[in-house]
Amino acid sequence: MKTGGAASASPDVIVLFSGGLDSLLSALLLREQGLVVRCWHACSPFFGKSGAVDFWRETYGLDVHTEDVSEDFVAMLLQGPAHGFGKALNPCVDCKIHLLRQARAYMEATGAKALASGEVPGQRPMSQRRDAMQLISREAGVTDILVRPLGARLLAPTKPEREGLVDRSRLASMAGRGRSGQLALAARFGLKVIPTPGGGCRLTERENVRRYWPLFTNSISPSAADFALANLGRQFWARCGQVSFWLCVGRNREDNERIVAAAQAGDALLRLRDMAGPTALARGGTHWPEKALLEAARLTAGFSPKALACGEEAAVDILVDGREQTIQARPGRDGFFVGPQPFTLVKEERKAYFPTSR
Ligand code: SF4
Known part of the structure; x- marks a missing residue:
C-alpha cells in the first residue's frame, strides 16, 4: 500500500476527499469549527490525482494523505461488485464501501475520532439514495462515525455529533441534485478555484x-x-x-x-x-x-x-x-488487430459476464 502527502499531527477527523467540490466543502465546514482535518485521497487507475496534493495544500490549505488502493479495487472489480454497476462500469456502492473501510483503517491508525464524506442525500441515483447511504455505512462498519457535513442536519446525528466533537448546528442541510447550496457555500468560503462536483472517475x-x-x-x-x-x-x-x-x-x-x-x-x-x-x-x-x-x-x-x-x-x-x-x-491499419468495440456491445457482454449486476 503506497501512501503520500505531508501529515499534520493527530487529526480529529479524516475526510474522504475526491478532489471534487463536495468533499472540499465538507473538509472546510469541519475545519471552520476548529477541528484538525486531514483529507484521505484514494488513487487507482480509475480515479485519484496524487500529483495534486501540493495544489490542494497551496490553494485550500488542506493536509491531504494519498493512498494507492489499486490492487484491492481491481480485485473487487474483477470478482464482480456485489451491489452491481451504474450506467457504465462504475461499481459505486461497492466502491464506497471499499473506500470507507480503508479510510476507517487509516482513521484508526492516526487516532482520529471521526470520518466525513461529501455525500449529499438524493444527489446520485446509485450511491446517494438514503437507503444506499445506510447500506454503505453499515457494510463499511462506519454507521456511527461517518459524518456527512453537507447533508448532516437532514440525517440522524452520529456519535461525533452527539458527543460534541462535531457541532451539528454548524453543518449544512443540503439534499437532491441541485448545486445552488454548494455554490453558495463555496462563495461564503471565498473559493476562487471551484472544482467540479465529483473527483472524476474513468469507470463512468x-x-x-x-x-x-x-x-x-x-x-x-x-x-x-x-x-x-x-x-x-x-x-x-x-x-x-x-x-x-x-x-x-x-x-x-x-x-x-x-x-x-x-x-x-x-x-x-x-x-x-x-x-x-x-x-x-x-x-x-x-x-x-x-x-x-x-x-x-x-x-x-x-x-x-x-x-x-x-x-x-x-x-x-x-x-x-x-x-x-x-x-x-509495410504500414497498415487493417487486418490482425482491432480496436475497442462499441459501448452498446460492451454493455451487453457485461450483462452476460456479470449476470447478477444491473
Ligand atoms: S464514480 Fe467511481 S469513484 Fe465514484 S463511487 Fe462510483 S466507482 Fe467510485
Missing part, C-alpha cells in the same frame, strides 16, 4: 469502459498496471484461439513517454527507426510469435503519416528485454 465514462473491457474478456488475469496501460494511447487487441495479443500505440509525445514508462519485464516496445512515428507497447511481446510482432510493427508504422505517405516498407525497431531487433513492415 463510456470511452474508458471500451478500453477496459478487453481486459475482462481476454483471459489475462489483469493487474492494476494493466488497467493503467489501458488508459494510454490507442488500444488494439487480436486473438488466436485462447491466445490474446494486446498493443497500445501512442497518439502523441506525452503518450509515447507514458507508454515507455509503463513497460514491464516481458513487454516489447516498438518504434520506427528512420522517421517520426508513435511508440507502441506489446504487453508480453517477448513471447509473441513472429507473425504477431510483424502485425504490431505494421500497425505502429500505420500511425506514422510519413511512413504511410512513403508507401514503402518501414524499419521498425522492437526492443524486447534490452535486446533490439528490426522488422521491415
Whole structure:
C-alpha cells in the first residue's frame, strides 16, 4: 500500500476527499469549527490525482494523505461488485464501501475520532439514495462515525455529533441534485478555484469502459498496471484461439513517454527507426510469435503519416528485454488487430459476464 502527502499531527477527523467540490466543502465546514482535518485521497487507475496534493495544500490549505488502493479495487472489480454497476462500469456502492473501510483503517491508525464524506442525500441515483447511504455505512462498519457535513442536519446525528466533537448546528442541510447550496457555500468560503462536483472517475465514462473491457474478456488475469496501460494511447487487441495479443500505440509525445514508462519485464516496445512515428507497447511481446510482432510493427508504422505517405516498407525497431531487433513492415491499419468495440456491445457482454449486476 503506497501512501503520500505531508501529515499534520493527530487529526480529529479524516475526510474522504475526491478532489471534487463536495468533499472540499465538507473538509472546510469541519475545519471552520476548529477541528484538525486531514483529507484521505484514494488513487487507482480509475480515479485519484496524487500529483495534486501540493495544489490542494497551496490553494485550500488542506493536509491531504494519498493512498494507492489499486490492487484491492481491481480485485473487487474483477470478482464482480456485489451491489452491481451504474450506467457504465462504475461499481459505486461497492466502491464506497471499499473506500470507507480503508479510510476507517487509516482513521484508526492516526487516532482520529471521526470520518466525513461529501455525500449529499438524493444527489446520485446509485450511491446517494438514503437507503444506499445506510447500506454503505453499515457494510463499511462506519454507521456511527461517518459524518456527512453537507447533508448532516437532514440525517440522524452520529456519535461525533452527539458527543460534541462535531457541532451539528454548524453543518449544512443540503439534499437532491441541485448545486445552488454548494455554490453558495463555496462563495461564503471565498473559493476562487471551484472544482467540479465529483473527483472524476474513468469507470463512468463510456470511452474508458471500451478500453477496459478487453481486459475482462481476454483471459489475462489483469493487474492494476494493466488497467493503467489501458488508459494510454490507442488500444488494439487480436486473438488466436485462447491466445490474446494486446498493443497500445501512442497518439502523441506525452503518450509515447507514458507508454515507455509503463513497460514491464516481458513487454516489447516498438518504434520506427528512420522517421517520426508513435511508440507502441506489446504487453508480453517477448513471447509473441513472429507473425504477431510483424502485425504490431505494421500497425505502429500505420500511425506514422510519413511512413504511410512513403508507401514503402518501414524499419521498425522492437526492443524486447534490452535486446533490439528490426522488422521491415509495410504500414497498415487493417487486418490482425482491432480496436475497442462499441459501448452498446460492451454493455451487453457485461450483462452476460456479470449476470447478477444491473
Ligand atoms: S464514480 Fe467511481 S469513484 Fe465514484 S463511487 Fe462510483 S466507482 Fe467510485
